[in-house]
Amino acid sequence: MLPPIVRTLVRNVPTVSKIPNRSVLSVTGSQTAEFLNGVIASSIPEDTRSHFFSAFLHAQASGMDLQCCYRPGRVLYDVFAYAHPSPLGARGYLIEYDSRSSEAPALLSMLKRYVLRSKVKLRDVSEEYDVWAAWGSEKEKSWETEREWNVMRSGAVEPVWDRVSEWAWGTEAGVLRDRRAVGMGHRMLVRKGDRPQDASTHDVASPKDYLLHRILQGVPEGITDIHPTHAFPMDSNLDMMGGLDFRKGCYVGQELTVRTYHTGTLRKRIFPVVIHPASESASVLTSREFPLKLEIRARVSQSPDDSVPRTRPRGSGRLLSNTQGVGLALLRLEHIRAVQNGAASFEFETGEDEKTTWKVAHWWPDWWPRADMEEKH
Numbered sequence: 001m002l003p004p005i006v007r008t009l010v011r012n013v014p015t016v017s018k019i020p021n022r023s024v025l026s027v028t029g030s031q032t033a034e035f036l037n038g039v040i041a042s043s044i045p046e047d048t049r050s051h052f053f054s055a056f057l058h059a060q061a062s063g064m065d066l067q068c069c070y071r072p073g074r075v076l077y078d079v080f081a082y083a084h085p086s087p088l089g090a091r092g093y094l095i096e097y098d099s100r101s102s103e104a105p106a107l108l109s110m111l112k113r114y115v116l117r118s119k120v121k122l123r124d125v126s127e128e129y130d131v132w133a134a135w136g137s138e139k140e141k142s143w144e145t146e147r148e149w150n151v152m153r154s155g156a157v158e159p160v161w162d163r164v165s166e167w168a169w170g171t172e173a174g175v176l177r178d179r180r181a182v183g184m185g186h187r188m189l190v191r192k193g194d195r196p197q198d199a200s201t202h203d204v205a206s207p208k209d210y211l212l213h214r215i216l217q218g219v220p221e222g223i224t225d226i227h228p229t230h231a232f233p234m235d236s237n238l239d240m241m242g243g244l245d246f247r248k249g250c251y252v253g254q255e256l257t258v259r260t261y262h263t264g265t266l267r268k269r270i271f272p273v274v275i276h277p278a279s280e281s282a283s284v285l286t287s288r289e290f291p292l293k294l295e296i297r298a299r300v301s302q303s304p305d306d307s308v309p310r311t312r313p314r315g316s317g318r319l320l321s322n323t324q325g326v327g328l329a330l331l332r333l334e335h336i337r338a339v340q341n342g343a344a345s346f347e348f349e350t351g352e353d354e355k356t357t358w359k360v361a362h363w364w365p366d367w368w369p370r371a372d373m374e375e376k377h
Contacts, residue, residue: 001363001364001366002363003282005274005282005283005284006216006326006363008285009212009324009326011136011205011209011213012136013203014135014137014198014201014202014203015134015202015205015209015213016132016133016134016198016199016202016203016204017132017133017204017205017206017213018130018131018132018207019131019132019133019187019207019210020207021098021099021222022096022097022098022099022131023096023097023099023107023126024094024095024096024124024125024128024131024189025095025097025107025108025111025125025126026084026094026095026121026122026123026125027092027093027094027111027120027121027122028084028090028091028092028093028120028121029092029118029119029120030090031118031119031120032091032092032093032120033091034118035114035115035118035120036081036093037249038251038252039056039111039114039252040054040055041056041233041238041243041245041253041257042054042055042242042244042245042248043245043248045083045167047083047167047171048085048089048091049083049171049173050167050169050170050171051081051167051170051171052080052081053078053079053080053081053179053180053241053243054078054244055075055077055078055079055233055238055243055244056075056077056079056107056110056252056253057076057233057251057252057253057254057257058072058075058076058104058229058252059072059252071229071230072256073232073233073253073255073256074228074232074253075226075227075228075231075233075236075238076104076105076107076110076229077098077104077107077228078097078098078226078236078238078243079095079096079097080095080097080176080187081093081094081095081096082095082096082174082176082189083173084173094125094129096131096187096189098222102227103228103229104229108122108124114252127192128191128192129190129191129192130190130191130192131188131190132187132188132195133185133186133187133188133213134186134187134196134198135178135186135213136202137198137201137202140177140185140186143166143170143177144183145163145164147159147182147367147369148160148163149369151369151372151373152262154260154261154262154263154264154265155234155265155266155333155373156239156246156260156261156266157239157368157369157372157373158239158240158242158244158246159179159242161242168242169242170186174189175188179241179242180217180219180241180242181214181217181218181219181365182217182367184214184219208323211321212323212324215322215326215328216326217272217365217367218271218272218365218367219237219241220236220237220270220321220328221321224292224320225270225320225321225328226238232260232268233257234257234260234261235270235330236330237270240368244257246261246262267332267333268317268331268332268333269331269333269336270320270328270329270330270331271328271336271363271364272326272327272328272362272365273319273326273327273329273331273360273363274325274326274360274361275319275322275325275326275327275358275359275360276325276358276361277356277357277358277359278347278358279357285324285325285326286325287324287325289322289323290319290322290327290350290358292319292320292321293318293319294318294319294348294350295316295317295348296317296318296329296331296346296347296348296360297346297348298316298332298335298338298344298345298346299344299345299346299347300338300343300344301342301344301345316331316335316346317329317331317332317346319348319360329346329360329362331346331362339362345359346361347360348360
């Protein structure tokens, strides 16, 4: 649950915010469903009006890919797919994604490689749409049901939507229910330059407020948190957030994901964290923001037999998105257990000539099936 000091950061009023650095691709044509089903990590809904969340993964490495340091099965893009059927009901989707430059190939160019003879048309329509997020309203509670889960021996976790009376991600045109975490609200595609209707009844906040909101919910997003060509899908919580289907047929990048699900063991997860100077208590949040991918180390706690604390030499994890003293961090589960048992603590250093040590404390989001996850490890 949220640490007491962090609760002061929660916005308790309906809020709406524009989300920067998002682009939109249009996918249309008579074979849209078949095409997307072969390249995306979740199943395509039967209803042509149904939205969903998923990811594009890297394919099995070829000689050229190996030279470029691409790795099979890693995440290239986490995406939202908004159903966008034609006036006659023909299937189509608007794919929302983080378009900032990264090690991943440009999404449009990559997808064109897979079209071949498929009756599919791909277009960049980013100049037509802005992406907004809204959260904190009472109406969202009507569809935000309590989560049910499948937790595998490997540590992979799946949300179960079988008892949900309507499609989990929604069917309203241009409005996607953000079910990645309880309390995330909904996302909207809005005509470029316009404001969503919710702006008349919600506080209009900044992108930094949206960043803080998703950190507090424990939700990684985009290239800042899910490092393209490096991040494993389950390490990045895409399984818990409903972006993976482990039972569908073949798709690009499937092999490693399914093998890990059935026979592997998850060793890392992205956790929300609180950051404070080692010299001060955790009762005051810092206003400082830290560089991305700072190495977080696990320091072994002092025992009665030790006169000096021993530091584990191997890096424990990486700091990801952060603001106002909270952030997301990719951490090793073995170190999470050590911290919870009082045998270690997380920390990182900043500065070159004069080092400052910062303590890092993780927490488990309320919506995670913590007991089941800990039992598997």
